[in-house]
Amino acid sequence: DVKVTQSSRYLVKRTGEKVFLECVQDMDHENMFWYRQDPGLGLRLIYFSYDVKMKEKGDIPEGYSVSREKKERFSLILESASTNQTSMYLCASSPWTGSYEQYFGPGTRLTVT
Amino acid sequence: QKEVEQDPGPLSVPEGAIVSLNCTYSNSAFQYFMWYRQYSRKGPELLMYTYSSGNKEDGRFTAQVDKSSKYISLFIRDSQPSDSATYLCAMRIRDDKIIFGKGTRLHILP
Numbered sequence: 001d002v003k004v005t006q007s008s009r010y011l012v013k014r015t016g017e018k019v020f021l022e023c024v025q026d027m028d029h030e031n032m033f034w035y036r037q038d039p040g041l042g043l044r045l046i047y048f049s050y051d052v053k054m055k056e057k058g059d060i061p062e063g064y065s066v067s068r069e070k071k072e073r074f075s076l077i078l079e080s081a082s083t084n085q086t087s088m089y090l091c092a093s094s095p096w097t098g099s100y101e102q103y104f105g106p107g108t109r110l111t112v113t
Numbered sequence: 114q115k116e117v118e119q120d121p122g123p124l125s126v127p128e129g130a131i132v133s134l135n136c137t138y139s140n141s142a143f144q145y146f147m148w149y150r151q152y153s154r155k156g157p158e159l160l161m162y163t164y165s166s167g168n169k170e171d172g173r174f175t176a177q178v179d180k181s182s183k184y185i186s187l188f189i190r191d192s193q194p195s196d197s198a199t200y201l202c203a204m205r206i207r208d209d210k211i212i213f214g215k216g217t218r219l220h221i222l223p
Contacts, residue, residue, distance in 0.1 A: 004156070040121070042215030043157075043201070058210070090156050100145040102211060104156030 003027070004105035006091050012111045019078040021108050023091030031094045032074035033102065034058075034066060036087040043090070049074055050097055081112045116140055119202055119214030127222050132189040136202035136214045139183065143204040143212075146178050148187045151199045151216065160200075161187070192221045 007022035025032065033048040035058075045058030047066040055066050063085060067075045074093075078085055088109050092102040119136045126132055134148075145164055149157035161176040163169045163185075169176045175188040185204075189196055202214040 040215065043213040045210060048210070092156070100147055100162050100205060100211075101159045102157075104158065106156050107154070 004091055004093055004103050006089075006105040006108050008108050009106065010109045010111075012113065013078075013081050014113055015082060017078075017081050017112075019081050019110065019112075021076040021078075021089055021091075021110070023074045023076070023105055024072055025074075025093040025103070026072065027093070027095070027103075028071065029093035029103075030071075030096050031099070032068065033092040033094075034064075034074065034076045035090045035092065036060070036085075037090055037107070038087050046076065081110075083112050086110060086112045117202065117204060117212050117214045120217055121215055123218040123220055125220040125222055126192060128192060128194060130192050130221075132187075132192050132196070132219060132221075134187040134189075134200050134202075134217050134219070136185050137183055138185070138204060138212075140204075140206070141180070141183065142206045145205045146176070146185050147203040147205075147211070148174075148176055149201040149203055149213070151201060153198075157201055194221045194223050197221045 004025045031050050034046045035043045049055045049068040065077045088107050090107045091105040094102045117138050147162040148160045150160045151157040163176050166178050166180045173190045177186040199216040199218050201216040205211045
């Protein structure tokens, strides 16, 4: 079974802090994604990566950056956390570009106070 | 017009009933149509996918795509309390990103 793990299930940070969310997948997938999920807004794509050291902006990249130094690991960075970044963050991976299937991690509930 | 529209619910039905979940879309270039299921405090998981118009069945679940009407449906027969979850439709154009609906919350009442 594909497993996508995220470093924390719940995280509380203060406004202005730098926040790192880590995601690891164990199936040698090419593509990895970061989404945020908010009530009434659904899943919104923040960034994705189709190869090591490659990244592409999604629909809402402002205030975020990403890092992919190894194929299995994709990190989301909030440079200076703000209260409007309080959300559920979901990481996903897919085997190749064009695959219809994405495998999601359990999510990180981030609260910024 | 939003690319994918999905009624958020919640939808409450008694155990054993047939459930119908639906999405409409605006982009006729979508080729792949998926349904994801998301249990509370979990990430979404792929339930079914279809490539073309028509029906696809998997156990109690049937996915239906009508490209002429830009309408997709998921039917659940003999619904069970364990089917209570949020169901997200999703679609994509070839190698492009996946577009998700906002999800419909479903409650199956014992």
